[in-house]
Amino acid sequence: MAIEYKTRTQLVVETLREKILSGEIVAGQALRQTALADELNVSRIPVREALLQLEAEGLVTFEPHKGASATELSAAQVDELFELRAMIEGDLLAASLVHITDHALAQATDILVNLDSALGKENAANTWSELNSDFHNCLYSGANRPQTANLVNILNKNADRYIRMHLLWAGGISKAGPEHAELLAFCQARDIDNAVAKLKQHILNSRDEIKAFLLQREAS
Amino acid sequence: MAIEYKTRTQLVVETLREKILSGEIVAGQALRQTALADELNVSRIPVREALLQLEAEGLVTFEPHKGASATELSAAQVDELFELRAMIEGDLLAASLVHITDHALAQATDILVNLDSALGKENAANTWSELNSDFHNCLYSGANRPQTANLVNILNKNADRYIRMHLLWAGGISKAGPEHAELLAFCQARDIDNAVAKLKQHILNSRDEIKAFLLQREAS
């Protein structure tokens, strides 16, 4: 097993991404290159490059000569994002179920168990979010569509903040647990139509809950 | 009308993108930072940052300590890319047609005229490609979905190389002219279902032609 080498830029990317997703860096906050460089004990160059990469992921906004800031999505943008996810992930799941292996389905079952038990514990949002991502990727593994999978991951990196936020502040995606189980059941039965419908419903449900939460917050 | 300021990094991005899309930089070719910096009369930092941005667009691949190279998409990847485009652009068009203005449609008509006349002239591929992009964006202007529009643009930046290549080497997207006209007619009639079907067919047609061309080339 080879250890993977990581450049400082990559390490900074991962650190900053986690800070943004976890909410430690709040949306709209200016990201001063010198401050970050000092904090992380690197020079400004890797910080700049990391910020550029995060901009490409949509987590950071860059303005020439003005600097970077963590992007904040409005309720309307969240709406759009989840709608995109529903469409693309639905398509991906349909393509995946044709070829998905029993092994992948067994793996998804395992993840689901951990997912449920993660909710109560501390650091719930971070663990849950990671497992949630694993679960979904597992279901898409049969599709053999690397570009689409990559796109889905980028979209999820944007959605993740809002899912975590909701999980922390509002007690979680209330319906996620049973929805996951139902989804998995349809997948195991290779019932493509119902599985896709359930997945889309699952994504759009969380959209609705999150949007309601955001709108309420925007009002106040 | 304010002129827009551009950092060197942005200028390098544009220059390199154009070189890649036009085929001047061939796929797989190593992109040496020093060489590019000398050629463009800038230091290596803007070159690096430009390469990173292009990587995010999917036009360039970065390997730590090995450098960057222009990405080459296989026939399978092109397949996937165009399928994604058909799905997302179809959805975007449907959303757009509900609210699209007469002004936007008139603009699209104008572009179409230029588009047809661009085919014969020199530098056809570059002009055509740009106008083609304008035409489609024009039709999507009613959707008011900035994130989706942005995503579509990124996907198109990837597809563009193959469209241009096909245009140059194989005499063009043979059916594009009439298809565009038909598509516009459906849009003007606000016939959403037929317009979307026509758009998808249009995208998938070019996919088929390009894929056939690529497969033939891969064989030899």
Add this chain to the structure above:
DNA sequence: CAATTGCTTATTTTATACAATCTATTATAA
């Protein structure tokens, strides 16, 4: 002679230093 090790060179990655730009504050004039 094959395989491995150590060195050389090319290239990338990171740091430091400087120049350009923006922002906020103060000073000046209408």
Add this chain to the structure above:
DNA sequence: TTATAATAGATTGTATAAAATAAGCAATTG
């Protein structure tokens, strides 16, 4: 008082220099 200009400080953007890494070739060992 209000608006505009000037200025200082902070911050970003770029260039150059130093360090880290990879790849290729020669030397060495079995």
